[in-house]
Amino acid sequence: xxxxxxxxxxxxxxxxxxxxxxxxxxxxxxxxxxxxxxxxxxxxxxxxxxxxxxxxxxxxxxxxxxxxxxxxxxxxxxxxxxxxxxxxxxxxxxxxxxxxxxxxxxxxxxxxxxxxxxxxxxxxxxxxxxxxxxxxxxxxxxxxxxxxxxxxxxxxxxxxxxxxxxxxxxxxxxxxxxxxxxxxxxxxxxxxxxxxxxxxxxxxxxxxxxxxxxxxxxxxxxxxxxxxxxxxxxxxxxxxxxxxxxxxxxxxxxxxxxxxxxxxxxxxxxxxxxxxxxxxxxxxxxxxxxxxxxxxxx
Numbered sequence: 001x002x003x004x005x006x007x008x009x010x011x012x013x014x015x016x017x018x019x020x021x022x023x024x025x026x027x028x029x030x031x032x033x034x035x036x037x038x039x040x041x042x043x044x045x046x047x048x049x050x051x052x053x054x055x056x057x058x059x060x061x062x063x064x065x066x067x068x069x070x071x072x073x074x075x076x077x078x079x080x081x082x083x084x085x086x087x088x089x090x091x092x093x094x095x096x097x098x099x100x101x102x103x104x105x106x107x108x109x110x111x112x113x114x115x116x117x118x119x120x121x122x123x124x125x126x127x128x129x130x131x132x133x134x135x136x137x138x139x140x141x142x143x144x145x146x147x148x149x150x151x152x153x154x155x156x157x158x159x160x161x162x163x164x165x166x167x168x169x170x171x172x173x174x175x176x177x178x179x180x181x182x183x184x185x186x187x188x189x190x191x192x193x194x195x196x197x198x199x200x201x202x203x204x205x206x207x208x209x210x211x212x213x214x215x216x217x218x219x220x221x222x223x224x225x226x227x228x229x230x231x232x233x234x235x236x237x238x239x240x241x242x243x244x245x246x247x248x249x250x251x252x253x254x255x256x257x258x259x260x261x262x263x264x265x266x267x268x269x270x271x272x273x274x275x276x277x278x279x280x281x282x283x284x285x286x287x288x289x290x291x292x293x294x295x296x297x298x
Contacts, residue, residue, distance in 0.1 A: 099190025130180025206276030
């Protein structure tokens with residue numbers, strides 16, 4: 001979506017930072033959107049760390065900040081707007097996605113342990129996306145009764161191979177019952193995951209590997225599930241700029257960007273590879289809170 005569409009969808013009266021966040025509860029709706037040149041990246045509401053490639057489809061991360069109710073309404077307006085502009089059945093990007101709006105994550109910014117409120121807002125967002133927008137919605141984190149994590153839900157829905165082939169685009173009935181919405185997704189919309197969790201840092205590291213297979217040992221070395229760093233989820237992505245290790249850092253006080261870099265540097269040296277300039281997609285929690293405070297004048 002272009003900057004005017006995003007501003008219109010969210011509403012200028014809401015307490016949104018000049019850079020793009022929804023704080024007190026922070027939410028990341030993701031959508032594969034129409035191609036747009038780098039130069040036209042809007043200054044408001046769009047993550048400046050998003051690496052957009054001209055004339056190519058991409059997955060766009062949007063982060064907003066504000067009070068719980070304002071966040072909820074802003075996100076729902078943004079999702080509705082995205083659904084009018086994004087046709088998931090035509091998405092051919094290299095990044096996995098299970099729907100036009102891939103997932104919405106609501107998490108507390110201040111106080112940073114108020115997951116009860118974040119979960120409530122996530123469930124309300126999911127219920128309205130399912131009931132009013134006709135999207136099969138799957139809850140995760142504290143918003144789901146079993147607290148299943150995002151990676152588990154994505155694996156069940158075929159997320160990690162969706163950039164190659166996605167049964168969701170065929171409009172077939174999803175075998176896993178959604179928490180809200182219809183069991184049969186529309187090909188143009190796909191499905192969505194909506195949840196709440198502590199703040200997740202998205203951290204990507206370009207590497208000089210030539211193939212995904214060559215870079216796999218790097219991801220395995222830092223991935224918690226493989227005995228790596230605590231709270232680190234990692235996968236290898238290939239895009240027009242080459243190969244990257246894409247990470248979700250769930251426990252940044254135990255394993256943040258510096259710890260990830262240290263391990264990857266050792267593995268790269270062993271494998272004869274090099275790292276490029278790593279980047280955080282969005283901001284760290286303290287940065288979001290500070291920007292929001294400045295914007296609302298508190």
